[in-house]
Amino acid sequence: MPKVSVIIPAYNSMTYLPKTLESVLQQTFTDFEVFIINDGSSDNIVEWALQITDPRVRLISQPNQGVSVARNTGITHAQGEYIAFLDADDLWEPTKLEKQVCCLEDNPAVGLVYTWTNFIDESDKPTGVTIVSNAEGNVWEQIVVRDMISTGSSPMIRRECFASVGVFDANISIGEDRDMWSRIAARYPFAVVKEPLTLYRRHSRNTTKNSKKIVHELHQVIEKSFQSAPLELLYLRNRSYGWMNYFAAWSALLGENNYNDAMYFSRQAVLHYPQLRYTLMYVRLSVAIAIIRWLGSQTYQEVRSLTRTMRRLILGIAS
Incomplete structure (x- = not known):
């Protein structure tokens, strides 16, 4: 075998x-x-x-x-x-x-x-x-x-x-x-x-680019996961919904170019898990939403590409 x-x-x-x-x-x-x-x-x-x-x-x-x-x-x-x-x-x-x-x-x-x-x-x-x-x-x-x-x-x-x-x-x-x-x-x-x-x-047919479908399906997964969870661990469910909405916001923003939905999911993320707003990941999301809203997705992609290039160069120099 x-x-x-x-x-x-x-x-x-x-x-x-x-x-x-x-x-x-x-x-x-x-x-x-x-x-x-x-x-x-x-x-x-x-x-x-x-x-x-x-x-x-x-x-x-x-x-x-x-x-x-x-x-x-x-x-x-x-x-x-x-x-x-x-x-x-x-x-x-x-x-x-x-x-x-x-x-x-x-x-x-x-x-x-x-x-x-x-x-x-x-x-x-x-x-x-x-x-x-x-x-x-x-x-x-x-x-x-x-x-x-x-x-x-x-x-x-x-x-x-x-x-x-x-x-x-x-x-x-x-x-x-x-x-x-x-x-x-x-x-x-x-x-x-x-x-x-x-x-x-990552490509155009990824199912993870459909933010509303992500939320619908992951809701089932989260509820199923906590069905038999001990009472003292049920507080984790809100954290789970926080992160679910966080990733849905990125999906709406980058996969669908819909900053309105991204803003909605972003707000839902911190309503479920307020501590998220103090993470660097959430700050990045907020900055991305602002850039796309006011300057357009092309500008954001250019900024993102420049940031990644600089990070690779810095890491390369550091190593």
Whole structure:
């Protein structure tokens, strides 16, 4: 049996899927199987898959049922001791699987190990955004407030976890990752590989660019997470709603160029979690909203690009 099962849900993803699969096949750790779950695609994925000669790769086709069901199909077929998910538009650095397997082998109590994440654009170029977290061990109180894992392409999970907590909730289309990680965190310690080994692609079809849908779906996830929470931890729910609205504000601002909705979600964020207004992240959001409102999105993008360039130069000089 392979040590790792890699599951790639795919729905009309041929723009990026070949590169995504290539990033798996170039891993330094090679004891794996790959299941590409064709979730009712209308592109040429079947014809493309027929040309794949690597015996570790298998295409499974099913009617369109959403990413949660596609992942669950992969879990059903998986033979590996560890399971890693990879969205069809994301990439992995070559040592990702190797370092995560080593972590799980060295820490038998850990149920999930994730990595840091770099954001890339449609051309594979870094955007300058890196998601960094040092949260390890018992992380339930942290992940139900703010998902530090960031993307479903980051974690590697022991297969036994799914037997313990169940599979992905097919009724959730945004935040299904967070729901699953929260359930695992309630029973298992987490670990992190402190390197950006996951590359999350930002493009026009990202579901996380729809702010109103984010709020609707994450509301379900948050309420579900706190259904059985101890009374002394229920105060975390308002913090969770604060961060939910914070990220919805960014989505409205950058994904939809709608500063009115961004302002609304920004206000909701601090109403739920007043301490947010004192964070640097909230200050950045407020400045971005002001620039776009008064000077336009093009000016903001220019300022943002200049800021990131200066930061990279400073960090480069410092190193």
